[in-house]
Every structure is written in C-alpha cells, then in structure tokens.
Amino acid sequence: MIAAIEALPEFGEGAFSSIKTYAWGPMCDFAHTGALHLQRWQSQDGIEQNFDSEELVKFLNYSELFAAMSGLEMAQMSKDGNIEESVFELIQKRWPPPVEV
Numbered sequence: 001m002i003a004a005i006e007a008l009p010e011f012g013e014g015a016f017s018s019i020k021t022y023a024w025g026p027m028c029d030f031a032h033t034g035a036l037h038l039q040r041w042q043s044q045d046g047i048e049q050n051f052d053s054e055e056l057v058k059f060l061n062y063s064e065l066f067a068a069m070s071g072l073e074m075a076q077m078s079k080d081g082n083i084e085e086s087v088f089e090l091i092q093k094r095w096p097p098p099v100e101v
Contacts, residue, residue, distance in 0.1 A: 013097070023062045030059050065095060 002016045029036040043050045068091050075084040 019062070019065075023058075026055065026058060027062060030055075068094065 002020055005011050005016060006014055028034075030040070031037075040051050041047055041049065068087075072084070072087045072091060075087040078084070
C-alpha cells in the first residue's frame with residue numbers, strides 16, 4: 001500500500017516508507033508481545049517498567065507525528081482551508097521537511 005500511495009506525486013517524497021523503515025519495528029516492540037516487549041517490562045527487581053529513555057522519546061515522537069497526521073486528515077475532511085493550512089503549518093514547524101544535500 002505504501003508503494004501505491006508514494007507513486008502519487010503528492011506523496012513522492014517517501015515519508016510513509018521512511019516511517020515504516022525506522023518506526024514500525026520499534027513501535028510494535030512497545031505495543032505488542034514478543035521478546036523485546038518483555039525485556040521492557042523486566043528488571044533485576046521484578047516485573048516493572050524498564051524502558052531506555054532514548055527509545056521512549058523516539059516512541060513518543062512517532063506517536064505525536066501519527067496524531068498530527070490524523071489531525072491533518074480531519075482538517076482536510078472539514079473542507080475548511082484555514083484549519084487545514086493551520087494544522088499543516090504546525091506540522092511543518094514541528095517536523096520540517098528534510099533538506100536535500
């Protein structure tokens with residue numbers, strides 16, 4: 001589905017495939033069962049939160065991005081260009097497009 005979406009000119013920058021490559025695995029490791037999920041809930045003292053701070057920050061950042069993308073979609077559905085533009089501007093401030101070198 002990502003390839004089909006990114007074949008469209010509006011999505012040709014590859015944002016979705018980038019998210020899939022860098023975020024999908026870690027997000028699943030936080031949310032679903034498996035060895036890495038269990039590791040994050042075991043410490044030497046017992047069953048308790050054992051998250052690496054850097055991983056947690058990445059998880060929260062991606063969660064924030066997904067929520068913002070959902071908000072943009074809702075703004076587009078409202079057909080109010082002002083709301084859509086405002087949400088898009090906020091997203092661009094928080095996650096500016098990558099600079100090509």
